[in-house]
Amino acid sequence: MAETTYVRTEMLPPKPPPPSQTGVVGWMRENLFDGWKNTLLTLVALYVVYALLSAALPWFLHAVWDADSLNECREVIKASWGPEADGACFAVIRDRWHQMLYGFYPQELYWRPNLAFVLMLVALSPVLFPNLPRRMLLFSLVYPFLGYWLLWGGTMWAPVSWALGFVLGYFAFVIVNDRGGTILAAIAAVIVPLLWWFFGAGPFADLVQSLIPISLTDVESRQFGGFMLSVTIGITGIVGSLPLGIILALGRQSNLLMVKSLSVGFIEFIRGVPLITLLFVASTLLNIFMPPGTNFDIILRVVIMVTLFSAAYVAEVVRGGLAALPKGQYEAAAALGLDYWKSMRLVILPQALKIAIPGIVSTFIGLFKDTTLVSIIGLMDPIGLTNAIRANAEWQGIIWELYGFVALVFWIFCFSMSRYSMYLESRLETGHR
Amino acid sequence: MAMAEPEGGPKESFRPAMLIYDTRYRAITIQVLVLAGVVALIGWLVNNTLHNLEILGKPLGFGFLTEPASYDINQRLIEYNSRDTHLRAAFVGLLNTLLVAAAGCVLATLIGLFVGVLRLSKNWLVARLMTVYVEGFRNVPVLLWILLTMAILIDTAPRPAAFRKGEASMLFDAVAITNRGIYIPEPVFSRSLGNIHLFGDSSLRFDVSLDLLAILAALVAGIVASIFVRRWADRVQEETGDRPTTWHIRTALVVVPPVLVLWALGFHLVPPELKGFNFKGGIHLRNSFIALWLALSLYTAAFIAEIVRAGIQSVPKGQTEAALALGFSGGQTMRLVILPQALRVIIPPLISQYLNLTKNSSLAIAVGYMDITGTLGGITLNQTGRELESIMLLMLVYLAISLSISSVMNWYNKRVKLKER
Numbered sequence: 029m030a031e032t033t034y035v036r037t038e039m040l041p042p043k044p045p046p047p048s049q050t051g052v053v054g055w056m057r058e059n060l061f062d063g064w065k066n067t068l069l070t071l072v073a074l075y076v077v078y079a080l081l082s083a084a085l086p087w088f089l090h091a092v093w094d095a096d097s098l099n100e101c102r103e104v105i106k107a108s109w110g111p112e113a114d115g116a117c118f119a120v121i122r123d124r125w126h127q128m129l130y131g132f133y134p135q136e137l138y139w140r141p142n143l144a145f146v147l148m149l150v151a152l153s154p155v156l157f158p159n160l161p162r163r164m165l166l167f168s169l170v171y172p173f174l175g176y177w178l179l180w181g182g183t184m185w186a187p188v189s190w191a192l193g194f195v196l197g198y199f200a201f202v203i204v205n206d207r208g209g210t211i212l213a214a215i216a217a218v219i220v221p222l223l224w225w226f227f228g229a230g231p232f233a234d235l236v237q238s239l240i241p242i243s244l245t246d247v248e249s250r251q252f253g254g255f256m257l258s259v260t261i262g263i264t265g266i267v268g269s270l271p272l273g274i275i276l277a278l279g280r281q282s283n284l285l286m287v288k289s290l291s292v293g294f295i296e297f298i299r300g301v302p303l304i305t306l307l308f309v310a311s312t313l314l315n316i317f318m319p320p321g322t323n324f325d326i327i328l329r330v331v332i333m334v335t336l337f338s339a340a341y342v343a344e345v346v347r348g349g350l351a352a353l354p355k356g357q358y359e360a361a362a363a364l365g366l367d368y369w370k371s372m373r374l375v376i377l378p379q380a381l382k383i384a385i386p387g388i389v390s391t392f393i394g395l396f397k398d399t400t401l402v403s404i405i406g407l408m409d410p411i412g413l414t415n416a417i418r419a420n421a422e423w424q425g426i427i428w429e430l431y432g433f434v435a436l437v438f439w440i441f442c443f444s445m446s447r448y449s450m451y452l453e454s455r456l457e458t459g460h461r
Numbered sequence: 462m463a464m465a466e467p468e469g470g471p472k473e474s475f476r477p478a479m480l481i482y483d484t485r486y487r488a489i490t491i492q493v494l495v496l497a498g499v500v501a502l503i504g505w506l507v508n509n510t511l512h513n514l515e516i517l518g519k520p521l522g523f524g525f526l527t528e529p530a531s532y533d534i535n536q537r538l539i540e541y542n543s544r545d546t547h548l549r550a551a552f553v554g555l556l557n558t559l560l561v562a563a564a565g566c567v568l569a570t571l572i573g574l575f576v577g578v579l580r581l582s583k584n585w586l587v588a589r590l591m592t593v594y595v596e597g598f599r600n601v602p603v604l605l606w607i608l609l610t611m612a613i614l615i616d617t618a619p620r621p622a623a624f625r626k627g628e629a630s631m632l633f634d635a636v637a638i639t640n641r642g643i644y645i646p647e648p649v650f651s652r653s654l655g656n657i658h659l660f661g662d663s664s665l666r667f668d669v670s671l672d673l674l675a676i677l678a679a680l681v682a683g684i685v686a687s688i689f690v691r692r693w694a695d696r697v698q699e700e701t702g703d704r705p706t707t708w709h710i711r712t713a714l715v716v717v718p719p720v721l722v723l724w725a726l727g728f729h730l731v732p733p734e735l736k737g738f739n740f741k742g743g744i745h746l747r748n749s750f751i752a753l754w755l756a757l758s759l760y761t762a763a764f765i766a767e768i769v770r771a772g773i774q775s776v777p778k779g780q781t782e783a784a785l786a787l788g789f790s791g792g793q794t795m796r797l798v799i800l801p802q803a804l805r806v807i808i809p810p811l812i813s814q815y816l817n818l819t820k821n822s823s824l825a826i827a828v829g830y831m832d833i834t835g836t837l838g839g840i841t842l843n844q845t846g847r848e849l850e851s852i853m854l855l856m857l858v859y860l861a862i863s864l865s866i867s868s869v870m871n872w873y874n875k876r877v878k879l880k881e882r
Binding site: 059060062066069070073074076077209211215283284285286287290296297299300301302303304305308309312313315316317318319320393397398400401403404411414415418425427431434435438439442443446 | 482487488490491492494495496499506509510512513514516579582583584585586587590596597599600601602603604605608609612613616617820821823824826827834838842848849852855856859860863864
C-alpha cells in the first residue's frame, strides 16, 4: 500500500465563534432580540425607558437650588430654559432640609442627635458584624440609655437609675438562682427591677442629681421630627420587637395551655388589626388605661404600640423557623440532657433564627416604613412635614421634589436593610438546612 | 423524683416545694402564676379605665351609634344622608373599605402576575425594568405612594373648565380625567326590574338591584351548564379515547346568557357630560378613591410579583420535562403539572398580601376617603368623643375581616396539603 493517506498529526487551533454569537452583538441577539416576541418586548421596554428618561432628565437638568418660593423657581426656569421648560425646584430641600432631618429640634442642639446617630452606628456594628471585637457589645448595652439622654436631655441620672434597675434584676437573678432555683430567680428578676422603677428610681435620680448635677437642656417630644423621629421610633421598635417576638413564638409553641393560648390570642389580635388603629389607641386611649393623672410621652406611647405590632409579626416568622427545624434537633437537645431554656438557646433558636432571617428583616423593613403612619396622629415625621411644607404659601404645588426626597431616603434605608439580610444569609449558609 | 416508682414502693407525700422542683407540678404552677399575672394586669387596666371614664363623665355605652351622625359622606355605595345614624355611617364606611379592598386586590393581582412573570423573562431589559419596579415600590412607605398619587391627581389633572375651552378632551368621548376625580360612563338599564329593599328602616337597610341578580343568575347558570358539558366530554374521552372539541360550546354557554339578559334589560352606558362648570351624569370616582386604589395596588403588586416569581421558580424543571415526556402538550403541562404545584406555593402568601392590602386601606384617612376608619374612627370618634367604644368597634370590624380571610386561607391550605403516606 502506498503511503497516500494523509493524516494530520497536529490539532487545528479552535476557530473563533461567529461574530453574531460573541461580544455585544451576540449578547444582544441572545438577550434582547431572540425571536419576534422578544424583539417586540425589547422595543416596548425601550420606549418605556425613553418616555421615563425624556420626562425626568430635563427636569433634573433644569433644577433650581436657590430660590425662596416655587414661583421664584418657575421664573428662574422660564428665564433660563424658555417658557415651556419644566424643572425641579430643589430649593425647597435646600430651604427646609434641617426640618426634614430634625423636625423642630432646637438648631443649636443639632450636635446631640448627630452624636446619638453616630454612636448608634457604633453600638449597632458589633451586633451586625460578628468579626468586630466582642467587647464592643458592652457599649451596645449602654447605648439605649446614652442615646435617650442625648436626644431628650434632662438629668443624666434618670437613665442611669433606670439602667440600675436592669443591673439589680441581674443580681437578684444570680443570687436567688443559687439559693432557690430558676423559677424563683426569674420571678425575683422581674419583681426587683419593677419595685426599683416604681419606688426607687425617681428619688434616687433626684438625690444624685442634687449631689452631682449633670444635665443637658430638656427637649420636648413635640419638638422631635423628620427622619430623626423615624429612625428613633424605627430602631427602638426593631430592638424591642425582636426579643419580644421570639418570646411570643416560643409561647405559641409551648406545651403550657395558658401560655400558648395567651400568645396565640395576642398574636392573632395584633395581626388582625391595622397599625393605624393601634396608633389611635396610643394617641387617645393609652392614657385612659393608666391611673388617673398619668401622662406619659407620646413618642414612648407610639414606640410601645409599634413594638407590640411588629413583635406579633416577628413571632409568626420565628414560628415558621421553629416549625422548619426537624424534630430530631429537639430530640437530640433533650437527649443531651439540656433543659428547656438551654436547648432553646444552644440548639433550637440559633438554627430557627437563621432560617427566619429573611422574614425577620422584611418585618423590620415593614416596621421602618410604617413609622410614617405617625403623621396621621399628628407627629411631624417626614410625611407630616411634607404635608406641612406643601400647605405653605411659598411651596404650595410642589410634589416630586419633596416626596421624591423622602422616598429616596426611605429607599436607601430599606434597600440596605434587605441587602444586609442577604449578606447575613450567605455568611451563615452552612450548605445544609 | 419524677420517675415512676415501682409498684408497692413507698408512696411519696406531697410537699409544697414540689410545686417548684417537680416537673409534674411545675407546669401547673407556672400557668397559675401567668394566669394570675394576666388577670391582675387586665383588672388593673379595666379598673383604671372605668375610673378615668367616670372622671371624664362618659360612662361606657354604645348608645351614641343610634344618634344622628350629622355629617356627609361624599362617596357611598348605599343611600345615606346626614340625618342617618352613626351606625349607618359606619356601615357606609365598611362598604367603602370593602370596595377599595376588593378593587385593589384585583388590580394588584393583575399587575403582580404581569410583573412577576416578566421578571423571569429571558429578555434582559424587561427583567431589569421589572426589578426596578419591584425594588422601587417595595422599599418606599405605602403612605407616601398614596399621598404622592393624590398630589399628582389634584395638581396635574386638568380642571373641568379646561374641557370647555378645549384644552383637554375626554378619552373615547366617555372618560373624563379631571382634578376633581374621574368621570366614567354609568351602566343604565332602560327596562330595569327595580330593587329589593332589605331591612326596612333600620340603619343596615340597603337595596339589592334585581338587574344585577338576574345577570349573576344567568352567568352562574351558564357556568354550571359548561361544567356539565366538560363532564360529558370527560366521559366520552374515557369511553372512546377521543375528546370531543367543546371549547366553543362552553364559551358560548358562559357568554351568551348574560349578554341576552343584558339586552333584555335594555343595558346601555350613559357617558358623563359637561354642564356648567362640572361634569354631570356618569359615575364620579373621587380622587381620594383613585389615589388610594392605585397606590395600594401598585405597592401590593410589587410584593405579589415577588410571590409569583418565587412560586414559578419553586417548581423544578424536571416536572416540565417529565410532563413533556408523558406526551402532554405545552398547555396541558402548564395547566395540569406546573400551575397546581406553583399555586400551592403562591396562594397562601398571596392571600396574606390581600389581608395586608385590606388593612392598609385604613390609610384612606390620610386622603379623606371615607372608609370605616374615616367614618367610625374619624368623624364619629371626634364628634361624639367616644374614643374607647369607637376604636373597639373599629378593631372588631378589622378583626372580623382578617379572621374571615385567614379562615379561607386555612381551608385552602388544608385542601392542597401534600397527602403524605
